[in-house]
Amino acid sequence: MYQDPESLYAPASGLKSPVRALRVGLIGLGHVGLGTYRVLLRNQAAIAARAGRPIVITQVAVRDRQRAAALLAPQVRLVEVEALLRDPDIDVVVEAVGGTTLARDWVLQAIAQGKSVVTANKALLAQHGDELFAAAAARGVSVAFEGAVAVSIPIIKALRESLSANRIDWVAGIINGTSNFILSEMRDKGLGFDAVLQEAQRLGYAEADPSFDVDGIDAAHKLSLLSALAFGTPLQFDQITVQGIRDLQAQDVGLAEALGYRIKLLGVAQRLGTDEASPVSLRVQPVLLPRRHPLASVEGAMNGILVHGDASGQSLFCGAGAGGEPTGAAVIADLVDLARQPVGPAAALRVPHQAFHAQALRALPVQPLAESSAACYVRWPVQDAQAGLALLSERLAAQGIPVRSLQPHQVPGQAPAWVLLSAAAPESAWRALQADLGASPVSAGAWTRLRIETLGQATDVG
Numbered sequence: 001m002y003q004d005p006e007s008l009y010a011p012a013s014g015l016k017s018p019v020r021a022l023r024v025g026l027i028g029l030g031h032v033g034l035g036t037y038r039v040l041l042r043n044q045a046a047i048a049a050r051a052g053r054p055i056v057i058t059q060v061a062v063r064d065r066q067r068a069a070a071l072l073a074p075q076v077r078l079v080e081v082e083a084l085l086r087d088p089d090i091d092v093v094v095e096a097v098g099g100t101t102l103a104r105d106w107v108l109q110a111i112a113q114g115k116s117v118v119t120a121n122k123a124l125l126a127q128h129g130d131e132l133f134a135a136a137a138a139r140g141v142s143v144a145f146e147g148a149v150a151v152s153i154p155i156i157k158a159l160r161e162s163l164s165a166n167r168i169d170w171v172a173g174i175i176n177g178t179s180n181f182i183l184s185e186m187r188d189k190g191l192g193f194d195a196v197l198q199e200a201q202r203l204g205y206a207e208a209d210p211s212f213d214v215d216g217i218d219a220a221h222k223l224s225l226l227s228a229l230a231f232g233t234p235l236q237f238d239q240i241t242v243q244g245i246r247d248l249q250a251q252d253v254g255l256a257e258a259l260g261y262r263i264k265l266l267g268v269a270q271r272l273g274t275d276e277a278s279p280v281s282l283r284v285q286p287v288l289l290p291r292r293h294p295l296a297s298v299e300g301a302m303n304g305i306l307v308h309g310d311a312s313g314q315s316l317f318c319g320a321g322a323g324g325e326p327t328g329a330a331v332i333a334d335l336v337d338l339a340r341q342p343v344g345p346a347a348a349l350r351v352p353h354q355a356f357h358a359q360a361l362r363a364l365p366v367q368p369l370a371e372s373s374a375a376c377y378v379r380w381p382v383q384d385a386q387a388g389l390a391l392l393s394e395r396l397a398a399q400g401i402p403v404r405s406l407q408p409h410q411v412p413g414q415a416p417a418w419v420l421l422s423a424a425a426p427e428s429a430w431r432a433l434q435a436d437l438g439a440s441p442v443s444a445g446a447w448t449r450l451r452i453e454t455l456g457q458a459t460d461v462g
């Protein structure tokens with residue numbers, strides 16, 4: 001039952017509200033919009049007590065008004081987006097629609113009207129964040145985005161505030177709930193890729209276009225935000241190496257387990273030297289993590305992020321990675337921050353959008369994949385096991401790729417295969433090896449090669 005938050009505020013907190021409620025206009029009432037509305041309604045008294053004043057969604061803009069009217073209290077006005085953006089009674093706009101075209105226009109319009117914006121739209125920020133943050137800073141308002149990365153994990157606040165004494169060496173995370181859900185369900189329940197993806201869509205985890213999830217694009221959007229906040233750079237989304245889980249085969253998931261690893265879609269932003277200007281590596285790809293690695297046990301739609309700072313060491317964050325109410329809670333946390341924010345001249349003292357003050361941001365060179373080095377898992381199907389072993393051993397030695405283990409693998413009805421675990425070797429050596437093996441008549445098909453991620457730990461699982 002809806003109750004006016006302003007009337008609830010005083011009895012719940014024991015305080016008299018010194019200032020007017022923060023008035024919020026919500027665009028979009030899908031998973032995130034409705035999650036935000038419902039959590040705000042359910043916990044309104046406690047949220048007001050934390051914020052120092054009530055936070056009220058007074059206007060909502062959607063396409064399907066009939067559906068919205070059935071979900072919202074009668075006090076909430078259903079309006080057109082343009083009217084909401086122009087209304088001086090609205091302090092903050094929550095953009096919960098998605099996409100990068102209309103959403104960009106709306107956020108810029110809100111900023112121009114002197115309104116702060118809260119969004120969980122990582123695609124928008126990855127592509128237009130620099131522009132939006134600059135516009136907001138120039139207008140003295142905020143674009144807040146805690147829900148945009150790993151929704152229930154307060155990683156944006158951690159990087160912008162809590163870890164600000166550190167030189168961040170790397171951030172690594174399972175930051176796409178849908179992919180992690182698919183990998184977990186396929187492994188544990190033996191379900192097919194398509195069936196699990198449909199379930200992720202039903203549960204509200206997947207993007208409107210789920211190829212963003214399974215092709216690693218959504219994780220790359222999020223990684224671009226994490227790396228910008230960690231290293232003090234503009235957004236460098238276009239320079240991220242991206243590979244998704246679409247082509248992963250069930251037998252590699254099973255083989256990795258048998259070898260003591262777990263396959264995860266991991267985003268990594270890593271400094272490659274100790275100098276402040278050292279290049280960085282930005283990559284999203286399915287990797288083998290040793291099963292005892294803390295991120296290996298992050299399952300289902302959960303997300304996990306590990307941050308290494310020079311002073312704090314490793315900090316592990318874990319929480320729900322997708323879903324309406326978890327994201328709504330992150331959106332509301334931003335609203336609480338905005339409700340508490342100083343206005344007027346003190347606004348200049350706000351925590352900068354990208355953790356570093358705008359004048360301190362500088363792009364860092366991003367290492368091209370071709371210049372990287374990695375320990376790898378390889379499964380190579382062959383026509384003849386012994387001939388395959390002879391060729392593989394010879395070509396591995398010729399390319400200087402250090403072998404940790406090499407073992408035969410046979411699935412009934414399929415060609416025999418060799419499964420290799422290596423130590424680190426240059427990407428150029430891997431590419432040359434692939435060309436050599438692929439051109440050989442011994443080859444019975446394309447190999448599978450996956451990076452073994454170490455993140456400062458030993459590659460070995462023993």
Ligand SMILES: NC(=O)C1=CN([C@@H]2O[C@H](COP(=O)(O)OP(=O)(O)OC[C@H]3O[C@@H](n4cnc5c(N)ncnc54)[C@H](OP(=O)(O)O)[C@@H]3O)[C@@H](O)[C@H]2O)C=CC1
Nearest residue numbers: 028029030031032062063064096097098120121322323327
């Ligand atoms: N789902 C999740 O777990 C998470 C999602 N996000 C992000 O949050 C954003 C929203 O995602 P989600 O809630 O899942 O998306 P949904 O598809 O569930 O909801 C989108 C909403 O936007 C509305 N909408 C679409 N076009 C317009 C328009 N032109 N004018 C007004 N309203 C419009 C739709 O209204 P109608 O129904 O009337 O068409 C719908 O209510 C995306 O950026 C997504 O990436 C971030 C973290 C988690």
Ligand SMILES: N[C@@H](CCO)C(=O)O
Nearest residue numbers: 176177178205206207
């Ligand atoms: N589709 C996204 C939603 C949360 O950002 C995911 O699965 O992680």
